[in-house]
Amino acid sequence: MSVTSVTAITVTYNAGEFIEPFLASIAQLDTTGLVFNLIAVDNGSSDGTPDKLRAHPFEITVIENDENNYARALNLGIAASDSEFVVIVNNDATVDAGWLQGFLPVFADNPKAGAAQSKIFFSGQDRLNSVGVEEIEHYYFRDIAFEEEDSVRYAKPARRDYVTGGSLMLRRACLEQVGPWDEEFIMFMEDVDYSARCRAAGWELWFAPDSVLHHQYHGSSSEDLCEYFCTRNRFFFVAKHFPAELVECIPSSHFYKKGEFDNLYLSLLHAVRKMCVHRDTATVQATLARLRTALPRYIGDIASYNFFSHLELLLGQRRLRVGIYDHAGHFAGGGQRYVAEMAAIMQERYDITYIFNNDVELKDYKEWFDIDITGCDMKIIRIPFFEKKQRYTPDEGMVLGELSNPFDIIARETLEYDIFVNANMLGKVNPLSLISMFVCHFPDQEKGRFFQVDKYDYLISNGDYTGGWMKKRWDLAPTHKLYPPVNMYNPDSSPEAKEHIILSVARFEISGSKKQVELVRTFGEMCRDNPELTAGWRMVCIGGSTPENTYLDEVRKAAEKFDCDIELLPNAEVSQIRDYYRRAAIFWHACGLDEERPERVEHFGMTTVESMQNACVPIVIDGGGQREIVEHGDSGFRFGDLEELKVHSIAVISDPDRRLDLARNALERSHLFSLEVFRGKLESLLDDAEAKLLGGEVLPMARSGD
Amino acid sequence: MNKKLAYLRDRVVNAYWMLREGRFHQVVDAILVELRHRVEAFNTWRRTRKEIPESKVPWSRFVNRRKVIPASYRPTVARRLPEQPLCADRAEVTAELRRLLTTFRLPTGVDE
Numbered sequence: 001m002s003v004t005s006v007t008a009i010t011v012t013y014n015a016g017e018f019i020e021p022f023l024a025s026i027a028q029l030d031t032t033g034l035v036f037n038l039i040a041v042d043n044g045s046s047d048g049t050p051d052k053l054r055a056h057p058f059e060i061t062v063i064e065n066d067e068n069n070y071a072r073a074l075n076l077g078i079a080a081s082d083s084e085f086v087v088i089v090n091n092d093a094t095v096d097a098g099w100l101q102g103f104l105p106v107f108a109d110n111p112k113a114g115a116a117q118s119k120i121f122f123s124g125q126d127r128l129n130s131v132g133v134e135e136i137e138h139y140y141f142r143d144i145a146f147e148e149e150d151s152v153r154y155a156k157p158a159r160r161d162y163v164t165g166g167s168l169m170l171r172r173a174c175l176e177q178v179g180p181w182d183e184e185f186i187m188f189m190e191d192v193d194y195s196a197r198c199r200a201a202g203w204e205l206w207f208a209p210d211s212v213l214h215h216q217y218h219g220s221s222s223e224d225l226c227e228y229f230c231t232r233n234r235f236f237f238v239a240k241h242f243p244a245e246l247v248e249c250i251p252s253s254h255f256y257k258k259g260e261f262d263n264l265y266l267s268l269l270h271a272v273r274k275m276c277v278h279r280d281t282a283t284v285q286a287t288l289a290r291l292r293t294a295l296p297r298y299i300g301d302i303a304s305y306n307f308f309s310h311l312e313l314l315l316g317q318r319r320l321r322v323g324i325y326d327h328a329g330h331f332a333g334g335g336q337r338y339v340a341e342m343a344a345i346m347q348e349r350y351d352i353t354y355i356f357n358n359d360v361e362l363k364d365y366k367e368w369f370d371i372d373i374t375g376c377d378m379k380i381i382r383i384p385f386f387e388k389k390q391r392y393t394p395d396e397g398m399v400l401g402e403l404s405n406p407f408d409i410i411a412r413e414t415l416e417y418d419i420f421v422n423a424n425m426l427g428k429v430n431p432l433s434l435i436s437m438f439v440c441h442f443p444d445q446e447k448g449r450f451f452q453v454d455k456y457d458y459l460i461s462n463g464d465y466t467g468g469w470m471k472k473r474w475d476l477a478p479t480h481k482l483y484p485p486v487n488m489y490n491p492d493s494s495p496e497a498k499e500h501i502i503l504s505v506a507r508f509e510i511s512g513s514k515k516q517v518e519l520v521r522t523f524g525e526m527c528r529d530n531p532e533l534t535a536g537w538r539m540v541c542i543g544g545s546t547p548e549n550t551y552l553d554e555v556r557k558a559a560e561k562f563d564c565d566i567e568l569l570p571n572a573e574v575s576q577i578r579d580y581y582r583r584a585a586i587f588w589h590a591c592g593l594d595e596e597r598p599e600r601v602e603h604f605g606m607t608t609v610e611s612m613q614n615a616c617v618p619i620v621i622d623g624g625g626q627r628e629i630v631e632h633g634d635s636g637f638r639f640g641d642l643e644e645l646k647v648h649s650i651a652v653i654s655d656p657d658r659r660l661d662l663a664r665n666a667l668e669r670s671h672l673f674s675l676e677v678f679r680g681k682l683e684s685l686l687d688d689a690e691a692k693l694l695g696g697e698v699l700p701m702a703r704s705g706d
Numbered sequence: 707m708n709k710k711l712a713y714l715r716d717r718v719v720n721a722y723w724m725l726r727e728g729r730f731h732q733v734v735d736a737i738l739v740e741l742r743h744r745v746e747a748f749n750t751w752r753r754t755r756k757e758i759p760e761s762k763v764p765w766s767r768f769v770n771r772r773k774v775i776p777a778s779y780r781p782t783v784a785r786r787l788p789e790q791p792l793c794a795d796r797a798e799v800t801a802e803l804r805r806l807l808t809t810f811r812l813p814t815g816v817d818e
Binding site: 186224225228262263275276277278279280281283284285288289292301302304305308309311312315316317400401402403408409412415449688690691692694695696697698699700 | 739740741742743744745746747780781782783784785786787789790791792793794795796797798799800802803804806807809810812813814
């Protein structure tokens, strides 16, 4: 008598409640004349299933899959086996003693039999679950004899077009010829696909009535999961095997019927990509032409346009295209610098086009911020609405009662890109690109007419302060927080080598929002009231200024009232600013003091970080973004009013050891806002966006406690 | 109530400066803009109430249906796929895709 080798492969996922009865039934199997072994492939259970299996008295080979993917688990199990036959079997089931032997006559009698499935009953019932699989209509499939009572009709072996993977024996020769299971199916319908592939390779599929299994229907997966994958995988199956029918499958799909257009779009997209993998050029071209005609009926013109553009990207024939829109890109502001840093990083991996509304040159950014973005392209799109009104910079606040959105011209442009970045928070631009990002420095505008921010895939805030106001004003939570990158490190700066200088770096705004007058007065009063302590200390105010700046005169007058050393340096050179950061022991910042309107409070505070990167001790306003930067009493101090500013400053001045500790902590803290951290976070965000654009899907691995 | 008061205050301040600088036509323009805004808001409300088909809403062709309708339950996460060899000719399929993209007639975004 010859010995037949059989390996059973079962895929586990949090199988705690099913596995014991299953293994007990396996242990009772009749294995006369067989060499039998069991492989369990675990899909990342969080309930300790692999350990339970290893500890089980029945000898089980346990393999741990690195992703939660049923089809991949089967491939891992098959690759680990070398037996003549392989049985794949669900473990939310129990088997009869003759389950294994029951398959063998079918293979013995039919040399072309590549696979045979068991007679599957519902667990604890006399009713059948499956004796094979058949197509009903529109490529929907059902189990043959589902919920029927067993009868003589299902007593003999029979050929089948499709078989279920719930309990299926396969011949090694068939497995080798047909190849691995399609892992992109993840779960559900992977058996229907494999059936079609077996038959296409010339193998027969059989029903083996003497092999009996009792199945707990859908015992190990949820209904939502089942419906999602069955609908998605139906498109995959049809695209691979019946491409001419793909278009007809759209209206009958659950995704379309239930209005789940996002799922419809993505499933169809990857189905067509799979068609390109498996079918010839003529078939693909014919299907594309049919999709071009039909798709707009189902998902609209815009999404259809995106579909074909997206497919072009998926086929890898071009680099990702990114459009960055900055309606105020012709000014040198903090927001522009922030986005230019983004563009400088992104230009290494994508084709970038900067979109402006006014004349500007990309080389200006090198001059303004020392950032080279000349690897980007540039486009100037004038907006007729603002041109007519002779407004140099578009202001969305002017769009009130218009019948159409003046920014639709930009919306149209967004279609040309895979990723669109709305860099300067213009909230009325409708993003039509595949992926969209909205960078918010502060939500200046209330939600109003043509508000589009809720349509963006990524909402990026520059900190918690901005993020909090996005929630309050727009009821939208940021998806990502990306602190502005600050790079003012000076290798010569040291906490130990500081001079008695209090530094303020802020623009001399005509509105006085940066509060230099208040700071100068506070310093003057501090020197007047504490002459011995403040002897040798001086104050330096640096900041940009426009010509004939009346506010600067006001600051000057305030300084002249006190007999102390106060120096004002409007429009200082960058080298001079760097030098003062290196020398100053203390940094003051008061933007937002006594302000009620949140937009007038410093949203982030880049100069505070610059000072910390040079080991200054920051004493800053307790509000806005400063709260995120300076940890009170640890890496500096925050004040609520000018009296507190004095108290904290005197404390720092009078205790050099404390000052040294604070400066060291400030330097340490400043790394959180460095260019390297910004780059790392941005790259991780871009990886996520790329995965969405170019990716397939995978079920998330379970975490302990899920 | 505060918002309404702030709105009224802004309007009064605007009117004051426009009158002070003799730009009377801007006062009229502002009133007309406000009036159009109200009328449009009313019309939008009326349209929504009647639930007329989406295709008849102005600029409906700019509605990206895929994104307007919230994504439904999808239990998966995205990951980068390795590039696969194609049975179809990559260049020919791409050329066909580019040709198909040129056949779309999309609005320009400018009132014509």
